[in-house]
Amino acid sequence: MDFALLLRQYAASYARSSRQQQLYAALRSAILQRTLAPLQRLPASRQLARELSIARNAVVFAYEQLASEGLLESGPRGTRVAALPPVPSAPHTPQRGLSQRGQAYQAPFADVDTLAPFTPGVPALAEFDHARWQRLLAKQWRSARPSQLAYGQAAGEPALREAIAGHLRAARGVVCDASQVLITDGTQASLDLCAKLFADVGDVAWVEDPGYGGAVNAFTSAQLAVRGIAVDADGIKPSAADWQTPPRLIYVTPSHQYPLGHVLSLPRRLALLAQAQLHGTLIIEDDYDSEFRRAGPPLPAMQGLLPDAPVLYLGTFSKSLFPALRTGYLVVPRAYVQAVTAMLAQCYPRGRQLEQLALAEFIQSGEYAAHLRRMRKLYSQRRDALSTALARHFGSHATLYGGAAGMHLALELSPEFDASTSSRQAIAHGLIARPLAAYCWQAEHQRNGFILGYAQIPAEEVDALVRRLASYAGIP
Numbered sequence: 001m002d003f004a005l006l007l008r009q010y011a012a013s014y015a016r017s018s019r020q021q022q023l024y025a026a027l028r029s030a031i032l033q034r035t036l037a038p039l040q041r042l043p044a045s046r047q048l049a050r051e052l053s054i055a056r057n058a059v060v061f062a063y064e065q066l067a068s069e070g071l072l073e074s075g076p077r078g079t080r081v082a083a084l085p086p087v088p089s090a091p092h093t094p095q096r097g098l099s100q101r102g103q104a105y106q107a108p109f110a111d112v113d114t115l116a117p118f119t120p121g122v123p124a125l126a127e128f129d130h131a132r133w134q135r136l137l138a139k140q141w142r143s144a145r146p147s148q149l150a151y152g153q154a155a156g157e158p159a160l161r162e163a164i165a166g167h168l169r170a171a172r173g174v175v176c177d178a179s180q181v182l183i184t185d186g187t188q189a190s191l192d193l194c195a196k197l198f199a200d201v202g203d204v205a206w207v208e209d210p211g212y213g214g215a216v217n218a219f220t221s222a223q224l225a226v227r228g229i230a231v232d233a234d235g236i237k238p239s240a241a242d243w244q245t246p247p248r249l250i251y252v253t254p255s256h257q258y259p260l261g262h263v264l265s266l267p268r269r270l271a272l273l274a275q276a277q278l279h280g281t282l283i284i285e286d287d288y289d290s291e292f293r294r295a296g297p298p299l300p301a302m303q304g305l306l307p308d309a310p311v312l313y314l315g316t317f318s319k320s321l322f323p324a325l326r327t328g329y330l331v332v333p334r335a336y337v338q339a340v341t342a343m344l345a346q347c348y349p350r351g352r353q354l355e356q357l358a359l360a361e362f363i364q365s366g367e368y369a370a371h372l373r374r375m376r377k378l379y380s381q382r383r384d385a386l387s388t389a390l391a392r393h394f395g396s397h398a399t400l401y402g403g404a405a406g407m408h409l410a411l412e413l414s415p416e417f418d419a420s421t422s423s424r425q426a427i428a429h430g431l432i433a434r435p436l437a438a439y440c441w442q443a444e445h446q447r448n449g450f451i452l453g454y455a456q457i458p459a460e461e462v463d464a465l466v467r468r469l470a471s472y473a474g475i476p
Contacts, residue, residue: 007030008052116432141354156350157183204227228441236268254301286314417475
């Protein structure tokens with residue numbers, strides 16, 4: 001065999017490496033691909049070095065490295081390829097696909113541009129004070145200690161937990177202290193934790209219908225029995241028959257129902273809390289965008305309505321600041337603090353301590369509150385522009401929901417228009433008008449319309465985008 005020619009052919013793929021690395025990589029590839037057969041003898045290092053016109057040390061390095069990996073064997077009679085098993089022509093057993101949990105995940109929007117017009121749940125990223133945030137991070141890095149580069153405390157940085165607790169008490173009426181505030185990687189991480197820690201396989205979990213797909217994914221992946229409970233203008237509306245099979249968990253968005261935007265009325269809130277206490281049910285209150293309420297002051301959280309309310313309260317900075325921060329929080333009753341902290345320590349090791357400290361200062365300095373005030377004003381302008389454009393281009397063919405808070409509107413179309421088909425056409429042309437039907441879990445709760453995020457869209461661009469959307473929907 002012409003080893004020099006063979007190795008030069010393989011080495012061509014590693015032309016940017018050193019001659020020593022080229023030889024090692026070429027030999028390794030030839031062995032793994034069985035071009036050099038098991039037990040085949042290789043030239044002596046001096047001979048191969050002479051044939052390749054390279055230093056003998058390069059050949060010695062390649063041989064020794066491959067021997068350490070078990071691909072070559074050295075002995076009294078020279079160096080040879082190790083006795084590797086043959087490459088199977090086909091797998092001995094069929095390859096398994098996704099697990100049942102994996103197949104159950106709902107991800108209809110995973111491949112779309114999250115910065116495209118009308119994408120819900122993404123704030124006005126261009127309006128965030130990047131320079132100020134950079135200064136806060138730089139300040140933390142200048143004073144960073146080696147211990148802050150290790151894994152952090154399982155529950156999160158104490159300064160951030162204290163800052164969040166203070167903000168929640170003042171702005172949301174949440175009854176808690178810092179010990180009950182646990183830092184997570186965002187709402188989805190919080191939901192996954194709640195589903196695994198507070199329910200067993202087969203337990204019943206309720207979600208609003210239509211409602212947030214992330215909650216359905218978390219419950220389904222934990223192998224819970226998910227039931228969609230209808231909502232109306234006063235929020236989630238479980239019947240007496242529904243309570244005949246009481247759930248272990250109930251997921252709600254009471255301050256701004258996702259996606260329709262309704263507010264859970266006070267009588268419904270109190271009734272839900274009373275039934276939860278009666279049946280040993282835990283309520284997961286997702287307060288995802290309550291900071292952006294415009295019709296009056298922000299509504300107090302359910303968590304603070306009763307002493308020791310059976311509520312797991314979720315919040316996130318993905319909507320109020322930016323998603324890449326990947327920081328959320330979970331407020332739990334005191335009785336559960338130790339168990340949740342233990343699970344965080346074992347399954348969700350903490351990091352990003354310096355970012356957490358920067359965020360704590362951002363909140364404590366009052367800059368977070370100032371940022372929220374600016375965003376409320378901006379989002380009000382953009383919501384008004386979208387509402388006006390929708391009225392102009394959709395007219396009596398649609399009904400609008402959810403303008404009192406948040407960063408998106410729900411548009412329900414008349415039955416003669418097919419929102420799901422229109423949504424696919426709009427997405428193909430760069431408009432992310434997600435269909436309401438994708439958020440409906442029971443056949444009897446189906447809706448025909450769109451979810452339209454507006455936080456990212458400058459007011460002056462809205463009308464032209466809505467006109468395009470109306471054309472895709474077939475609105476005359």
